[in-house]
Amino acid sequence: VKTTEQPIFAKELKRETYQMVINGKSTQAKSGEMATVYNPATGEVIAEVPKANLEDVDLAVEAAREAFDNGKWKRYPVGKRARVLNNIASIMRERFHQLVEMEVMNSGKTISAAQGQVMQAIEDFEFYAGAIVGHCGTVNNVPGQFFNYTQKEPIGVAAQIIPWNYPMMMAAWKVAPAIATGCSIVLKPASFTPITAILLAEICTEAGVPEGVVNVVTGPGATIGTYLTEHKGIDKVAFTGETNTGKDIMAKASETLKRVTLELGGKSPNIVFPDADLEAAVNGSVFGIFYNTGQSCEARSRLFIHEDMYDEFMESFLDKTRKLVVDDPMSEKSHVGAIISKQQLDKIHRYVEGAKEEGATVVTGGHPLKVEGFAEGYWYAPTVITNVTNDMKIAQEEVFGPVVVVMTFTDEKEVIQLANDTKYGLAAAIWAKDQGLIKRVSDRIQAGVVMVNCPFSAFPGTPFGGYKQSGFGRELGIETLDLYTETKSVLSYA
């Protein structure tokens, strides 16, 4: 892709129009068509982004392909590539507050959630800058007359398709390990939340990533996401989103045997045993479901409480849930932000109404909210549902909102069986003191992440990903680098 335009840099973060980044340049859609981006807390239009068509995708893939094939980035000495990743992190640090503000405006999440997520995005680049330096092949034991070594080579061009719930963090989870290995990428953010992905691509250019290595296309998943998945110029698809979309992507990618990693949905259990520290368990359980307005893949949306402590736990859990502040996402005092869209708000409410029809009881919440000063935004009350059995729809399907179902159990074996009785296997939390029990339950839980007396599910360096229909492959860990590389074995006569 030839162009004489100058690269644009992300110094002015707040704009009326954002363009795609193709070949290191700010690029309009060929059709000139634009899509509107809203602030879900206010319902206001905040910007426009291009609505790419297939021709735009071709250009982005071509740019990525050329950047990969010319070999400039992948042949940088590894220390130099690491330095560029650290430059990206430094620029993000300088613009931390503006990036946070953009993330809040575009997603409706609270400022405290956005601060943590943008900081994690920065630390992802720092982590992979370090990790790539030690990502080496091996020299292997072979009979005397032979010599064998392996080397890790970047896979090629990766299509990276991400959801709307953690726009900046998901972009970083994808981009950092891919470019660390020397791959080129075409990143497709969710239609609701394209802004920070575009800003990240601009920052990459500014930090010294050669043109064409990081490209961003914006537009509908059903058309341009599908096209990327099937594109002959793409070697790997890394996808985060719903399980059904992941299945579709896997089927389509099989045609060209693309490498695929899938980070999909969850319905994670949160198990409170009778010897748990009550206060820590209650606080962790409130955080576990209501953080990010419940719009988290790792949301602990099925709460299992041991019968012996049910009354005591619920009194405190409900009290703290009712005191959650659902308000202006830019206020440090807000605990719960807005729902991403009207469609999502309606979907959440349908799940809650359906649970009532199935015989469950809504103990608190269970309805959309009007927030003063934000009348046009999308809000839902933090909701706790009891009288639930694990076979109900509300206990089996991902609601993706501030809604938790509560069930009781009497013994370890029973709760392990209930916890695993789901098609998902992303995360699980255990609150207990007995180390033997913690080890037994952790061993038997079918989930990629187990949180023990800990509300947090991931940091840079801790692998994150699912069992069962929550997907496969891991992000954030050292092993993620293997998912962007092929191992070549070189065998010779010594």
Ligand code: NAD
């Ligand atoms: P989604 O599957 O609707 O969309 C995700 C992305 O895929 C978007 O960019 C979308 O435009 C694109 N897309 C849609 N249809 C496509 C298709 N047919 N082919 C290719 N791309 C397509 O998911 P969402 O609603 O944006 O996000 C919420 C989901 O993401 C939840 O299920 C949540 O659990 C999951 N999630 C998982 C993780 C994880 O790490 N496991 C992290 C965050 C979110």
